[in-house]
Structures are given as C-alpha cells and as structure tokens.
Amino acid sequence: MANNEQTHSHFPWSHVIGFALSIILTLFALWVGFESGLSNTMIVVVVVGLALIQATIQLVMFMHMTESEDSKYQTGTILYALFIAIAVVVGTIWVMSFGMSHM
Amino acid sequence: MDAVEHSPNTPLEYQSETGRLNILGFWIFLGAEIALFSTLFATYFVLDGRTAGGPVPAELFEVKGVLIETFLLLTSSFTCGLAIHYMRRHSLKGLFLWIGITLALGLSFLGFEIYEFVHYIHEGAALTTSAYWSAFFVLTGTHGAHVAMGIAWIALILIQLKQRGLTPDTSRKVFISSLYWHFLDVVWIFIFTAVYLLGMVM
C-alpha cells in the first residue's frame, strides 16, 4: 500500500525525472529516425523499443501501477494486455502479409 | 463494509472499499483499452501503404506540428501527475492549479489535432479517400475522442471537488481520471512512433 509520508511530502522527484526521461526518449527516437543512418528494420526495432520504455516510465512513475495492495493484479493485467497486443498486432500483420502480395 | 484497515498514511483514494475496488476495476478497463487500440494499430499496419493513388502520408506529415502535439500531451501527463502529488498532500489549491494546467494543455492538443485534420482534408486526404487514410483517421480520431471525453470528465470532477472538497470519494474520482489521462499519453507515444515517425522515415 502506498505511503504518503515517504512518497509525497517532498519535492516530486520521480515525476520530474520521468518527465525529463520522456522528453529525452522522444528526441532520441526522432534522432534515430532521421539522423542515425540505421537500416529501416533497425530503426523500427529501436524506436518501438524506446516507445515501450517510455510507456513503462508512464505506468510506473506517473500511474503508480505498483503501489497498491492490488499491484500484483494491476501489473498482471497490463502484462497480459501486452501479450494480447503482441498477438493481435504481430499475428495480424503476419497473417495478412500473404494477402498483400495477392493484390 | 468499509473496513478500516489502513494506516493514516494511506492516500485518501485507497481508504474506502469502493476506492480500492474501483481503482482495480479501472486498471482492468485499461487492459481492455489496450486490446482495443492494438486492434486499431493492427488495422493501421495492414492498411499502411494502401493509398489507392491518392496522397501518401510522407507528403503531408510535418515534424514540427507532430512534435508540438507530442510535447503538449507529454507535459499534460506530467502536470496531471503533479496534481495527484498535491492531492496526496491534501492541497486542494495545488490540485486545482495543476489539473487546470493539464486541461489547458489537453485542449490545445485537441486544437492542434483538429487543425491538422482539417489541413489534411484540404490536401485531399479524408476518411473516404483510401484505406490508408480511413485507418489513419480512425486510429488518431479514436485517440482524440478519448482526449475530448477525458477533458469533459475531469471538468465534471472539478465541479464535484468544488462542491465537496477532498473526500475518499472525490479523490478516488480524481485519481481514476488521472490514470485515464496518463494512459492516453501512453497511447500517443505509440501513435507518435508508429504512425508519424515511421510514416515520415520509411
């Protein structure tokens, strides 16, 4: 269970750090996309990775996913949702890719 | 029912049974939202490139506009977090201030997005133009509609805060709406990356 004294009497450090990190990650993704000269596949891998990190920052530092007595269930829900997201997105692209070459 | 099994340090929103139940339920709802947006993303990826001879995204997307939208939403997520921080220090004033800023940022985001849409439509890229633009408008539009809903919802909660002050009930509502708001930023991160950034680079 979250504790007021420890987390919330002082300067909101975790928020500020999270915010700074988000901005840095966004700009870095931009740089990777336009300036890094990586191959297209690598760009996709890196920027999607960066997006996932940034999402995790939001979930943990801003949304306090892990703070309450139900943090296990909350984290479990989000992880399961991630599994579904990957299954739906990757699966659909894979299954439909053959259809593309038909057109 | 409202068993008192918390220390005085427990944030208000977790102090009632209803509070704890609703917060967990809302996390599960967010799980469902992830499934919903995943389906929209999957659709977008499959239809990517199917512009049927009409305008293509790389011609229309502009780094500057997208970055402004991104930073507006990112900052609003940060200020929303600060609002919760002040709420937990029982500072109604701080809460109002930061939520107010959050809403203002959210509204400007919406303004920019609407401007962007109108611009595209002027350039001949609308919902009905091609499969690609259908997917684009429905994905980003669903997100935008969520933002609009969020603004209206939070505004209603502000009225209730004015009427009742900080109670386990009102702080629960504020906290849950803040989860929603942060979540919309999470979705935007992926829209920024997958739709705009990759759309411009590829």
Next chain:
Amino acid sequence: MKWDEFFVTGDPLIYGADVSIALTLIGVIFVLTYFKKWKWLWTEWLTTVDHKKLGIMYVMAAVMMLFRGGVDALLMRAQLTVPDAGFLDSTHYNEIFTTHGTIMIIFMAMPFLIGLMNVVIPLQIGARDVAYPFLNAVSFWTFFMGAMLFNISFVIGGSPSAGWTSYVPLAGLELSPSVGQNYYLLGLQIAGIGTLLTGINFLVTILKMRAPGMKLMQMPIFTWSSLITSVIIVFAFPVLTVALALMTFDRLFGSHFFTLMDGGMPMLWANLFWIWGHPEVYIVILPAFGMFSEIISTFARKTLFGYKAMVYSMVVIAGLSFLVWVHHFFTMGAGGAVNSFFSITTMLIAVPTGVKIFNWLFTLYKGRIKFTTAMLWSLAFIPNFVIGGVTGVMLAMAAADYQYHNTYFLVAHFHYVLISGTVYACFAGLHFWYPKMFNHRLNEKLGKWTFWIFVAGFNLCFFPMYFLGLAGMPRRVYTYGAADGWMSLNVLATMGGVLMGIGFLILVYNIYFSFRYSPRETTGDPWDGRTLEWATAAPVPFYNFAHVPEVKGHDAYWIAKKEGRAKEKKPYKPIHMPSNSGVPVIMSTFFFISGFGMVFSWHWMSIAGLIGVLATMVIRSFDYDKGFYVSVEEIEKHEQTTE
C-alpha cells in the same frame, strides 16, 4: 422513406409476427395495468441492482431468445427436409440462418451463462453482491436493448442476411444495401458494451470479494471458470468492438477498411472477426465446463478429481484461445507457414480440454451417483462433447480442412460442441440452481422427459450432418437437388430437430408446472451441496448471507456441515447494501434510440440518443448515494423462514 419500406411487408409469416408482437404487447400492458403491477415492475425489477434478480432476467431473456432461435432452426430444417422444397426462398433462408446463428451465440448462449454466473458466483464466494452492482444492471440492460434492437429487424427494415460471421464483401454496402446489416452491427455493439462490463465486474468480484479465508486455490471450480471467462471477455470484446465499428464506418460514412475499392481489404474483416470469434467460443464453453464440474462432484458425492489440473488447464486455454483464430479461414490462402502454425496451436488446445474429460471420468469413478436431471445432462455431455472435440481436431488439420470447410461436417462439429457443451450445461445448471432462483425445484419427472427427448433428438439431428458434410453438402444452401442423394439423412436431421423442439416445450411446461405445484424449499440445501451457495436461507434473502461465512478449505459448505458449523447462531450486525437505480434502464433505452437512428442513418436521432446516454452518465457521476443498512430486526425476520 415510405412506410412500406420501413415495415417489412409481403410475407404472411411476418404479418403473423406483427400481429403476435402487437397482441403480446397489448396483453402485457393490460395485465400490468389490471393487476396494478407497474410500480412493482419498476421497483422490483427494472431498477434492481440485485445480482440474483438480474441473473433471473438474463436467464428469462435467454430462454426467450432460445425460442426465437429455435423457431428459425425449425424453419430451416423444414426447408431442407426434401430436395427442391419451396417453403422458403433463398433470401428468406439467408436471413434465417443469419439471425439464428447470431441470436443463439450472442443473445442466447452468453446471456444464459452470464445469467447463471450472476445468480451463483456471489453466493459461491460468500459475497453480498458483485463488486459493482450498478454496472451489473447497466450490463443487463445494454444486453437486453441490443438484443431487442437486433430482433426488431424482423418486422422493421428487414433482417440481416450475410451470416453470423458477416463476411465482406457480402456484408458490404454494395451487396447488402438494406438496413439489415446495420442492425447486426449496432445490436452487437450495444450488447457488447454490457458483456465487457460484465467481464470487468466479475473479475474484480472474484478477485476481491471472496469470503475471508477463501484462497484462490480453494475457490469452487465454477468460480474459477467464470474468472477465466471474464479474462477472455475483457481482452476479446474490444476486438469485436473495433471490427464492428470499422464495418459501420464503411457502411455509413464511406470509409474503406473492408471494401473492394480504394485499397480496402475484405480479408481483414475475417481476421479481426475471428480474433474475437475464437475466444468467444471459449467464453461460451468454459462456464459450461465449470457447471458440469460442480454438478458431477455433487451427485457423485466426491470432491472433484484433479482440481489443480482443472484450474491450470483453464489458464492454458485462456492463453491459447488467442493464438488459434486462423483455423477458421485456412482456405483463405494465408500460406503454408501461417496455416501450419495455427494448425499446431489448435491441436495443442485440445490437450487441456482432454485433461478435463479425464478429470470428470475419474470424479465419477467409484462415486455413489445420484441420477438427478442435472446429473443426466452432465453425463450425456461427456460422450457427446468428445465427438465434437475429436471432429474439431480433424478440422484443425489445415490440409484436411480444405475438404471439410463450409460443409455440413463443420456444422455438425460446432453444434456438437455448442449444444452438448453449452446448451446441456444451461439446462443442467438451470435444474441445479433453480431452487436458488425461485425457491422451488423443477419437476424431476418432466425434467427427465425433456432430457431423453432432447438428447435423442440432438443426436438424431446432428450426427447425420457429419456424413452429409462428407458427402459434399455445403453449409448455408437453401436447397439441393434430388440427384445429390442427400435426402434420407436430411429427413433424419429434421426429425431430430422436431424432437428437440418438443423437448424444449416440455421444459417450458415444466417451468409453469413447477411454479404451480412444486413444494417450496425449506432448507436452502436441496441437493446436499458442497459449496457456499447452499448455505444461504430459503428463499435467499436479498443480502445473501446474514453472517459472512468463514472458509476453511475447498468445498467450504461441505466442511462446515461435517464440522457441525453449518447452522451456528451468532448475533447479527446491520448489513450495508446498494440502492436501486433507474439510471441503467434509462441509459440503455437511449442506447437503443441512438442505435435505431444509426440503423436508418437518421443522424438527428442517433445524436439525440447519444446525448441522452451522456446525460444519464453525468447524472450518475453526481449521484453520491451510499446505499442503506439492513437492520438487525429485518435480518432476523428473513432468517426465521429458514428453520
């Protein structure tokens, strides 16, 4: 639009339906007014948030839908009995198989199961209600309004006719220009909101509202199956929501997701539909598994064999059910790698299912079996379901499926799993938990008549279909030629269908008969039950438990009885309960209005309806009603009836 385009005209069947709908409405209004029951209807039912009453309403609506879907089925069987029959034309036949499939899955099977979940789950876990009683009422009413919206297509505007799977381009604007398909899209969309909310509600209820002492691994198995079902609902239904919305945009606003023109991809619809569709078939089978487990264990008078294996196999099924969807369109040509992958995952999912079959058999082994009606349904389920499962694995072989796909073999497969799985379970569960709903049992003798006639009819109807499929008869054809040689098996199938109809009528008569003549319950534990729902008083008071029960292991009530704790006396304390609310039914009515407007593209009406929905949400947001307390005197009054 002229009135004769608005109302469906030109068919005696439909005029008959018009007349009977009007007469029924007038009859209901008359009875309610004559007996001065309007207020009672409003306060006791329309505004209730009590999970037991909502459950009863779900079940009643589901039985009504079973009747409607059953009539559709018999009409189809009548047309197919002999070659070149002229009873239904092709359009009419298409409409009927579409409404039959949609209604049976979405508006019959799911609500029936969700209804029984509503009645039983809070009782089984020793809770006073679900986590969100208000939302529960929203769930019911959105389901109900969605179902009504879908059903009125029969008399207003015309029914959908592109199949329950609504494949494009057939379901697109060019080939289905009538409003029928819009009814499908909006009816399912509105009902889907309710289903999603149910999923969230039961997930939180089961995770958070269990009686003190009940660990996850001590939950009754039906509770476990409902938990897993809820997980699947939460993650599968949003996919359907999106798929329906995209097709709605295509049809109403000119977008190009699934169109043939301008880059649209018709196959994407099939893909999205089945990403939801396969988990959906597990949504309707897992609660059924749970019910059979409870019933078999109760009437074999043994604890369930392999409880842990049962739980883990359901967890595995929940994960795998999202990884098999392509088996529904192997023939679409997604390529060898894709088909092989999904062929293997599909066969894998049969493994945990098989594990469960063995667990039921071992539970029966050396049990002192009581052959009640509920038990008979459960016993018949096992062999029949095995037939459905084995033929499922045959279909799962991608190469072989090119032969079976879209033939009557497939039709036989899914009826073997859906009827002998889901429908048998609904009947078994209805008999088993009926005392908890209406405080009397269903008549056992009539119950057994229904059982024998229905089971015989079912096998007679669907077993021949496997062979019709192997002989090449395609599904969804409205007639066939004499030279095809399919007549004799079709005659058998129709005879079976008629028997099932008779079985259903006996069940309906049984409901009436038992209401009149069955002795009322006095103990609350008619079957010598094992789980906590049998610990409640008869009739079950609206607050369920006077004392929150304490749980000391699996089969909590059984243990309590053994230890002589079942009828302990302790002083009562006031009980907190939620207040009734008229918001859910009003909000759902606005959903209905909005959906109806969308169907006909009357945008003023759909926007007005949406404003109504939002307004009711705002009203709810400003409502700080905290419920009320039940006094000790009132509790004493309710509990006295038990002795």
